[in-house]
Amino acid sequence: MEIQSFANIPSEAQILLLAASAVKEHAYNPYSRFFVGAALLTYSDDIVTGTNYESASYGATICAERAAIVAANTKGFRQFKALAVIARGEENDMLETCNPCGLCRQLLFEAAELSGGDFVCYLSNTAMTKIRVTTVTELFPLPFGPSSLKINIQPYLPKESQAAQNPS
Ligand code: THU
Numbered sequence: 518m519e520i521q522s523f524a525n526i527p528s529e530a531q532i533l534l535l536a537a538s539a540v541k542e543h544a545y546n547p548y549s550r551f552f553v554g555a556a557l558l559t560y561s562d563d564i565v566t567g568t569n570y571e572s573a574s575y576g577a578t579i580c581a582e583r584a585a586i587v588a589a590n591t592k593g594f595r596q597f598k599a600l601a602v603i604a605r606g607e608e609n610d611m612l613e614t615c616n617p618c619g620l621c622r623q624l625l626f627e628a629a630e631l632s633g634g635d636f637v638c639y640l641s642n643t644a645m646t647k648i649r650v651t652t653v654t655e656l657f658p659l660p661f662g663p664s665s666l667k668i669n670i671q672p673y674l675p676k677e678s679q680a681a682q683n684p685s
Contacts, residue, residue: 550607555581610643629653
């Protein structure tokens with residue numbers, strides 16, 4: 518896991534992070550007043566974003582990362598190259614990077630499995646001066662995943678990816 522500056526991450530990651538930063542302003546957050554944005558780069562180089570959506574029951578809250586995964590699936594995207602996450606408080610910047618919660622790591626693992634095993638994650642502080650460059654598998658060691666249940670998720674990949682992974 519490395520720490521990078523904005524200038525030293527690839528331009529596609531910079532664009533992804535800027536998209537995540539913009540969408541965090543749409544957070545529905547009356548309880549935490551915490552603004553989180555996530556952006557996924559799909560295999561087809563589309564960007565799909567998500568932001569946190571809270572509930573009076575607290576537990577029903579959906580984090581930005583999971584919102585982005587579900588939004589992507591709704592648009593027909595299940596395979597990703599990268600994720601960016603960034604957050605801010607109501608009146609304070611986060612000096613540390615915003616790291617996905619445990620629930621999000623579990624769902625990110627599912628998305629990584631569908632994406633060929635892993636993808637890079639850019640976790641940023643608010644000012645984008647500190648960016649943790651990591652991967653889903655690094656964030657989520659010893660996973661409980663599809664293989665734990667002996668489930669084959671290949672049929673849920675786009676047809677092109679199924680063909681690429683099972684050449685006949
Ligand atoms: N939150 C996210 O959206 N993603 C994270 O990585 C951390 C936490 C949200 C959930 C809740 O709306 C607020 O931030 C405070 O936990």
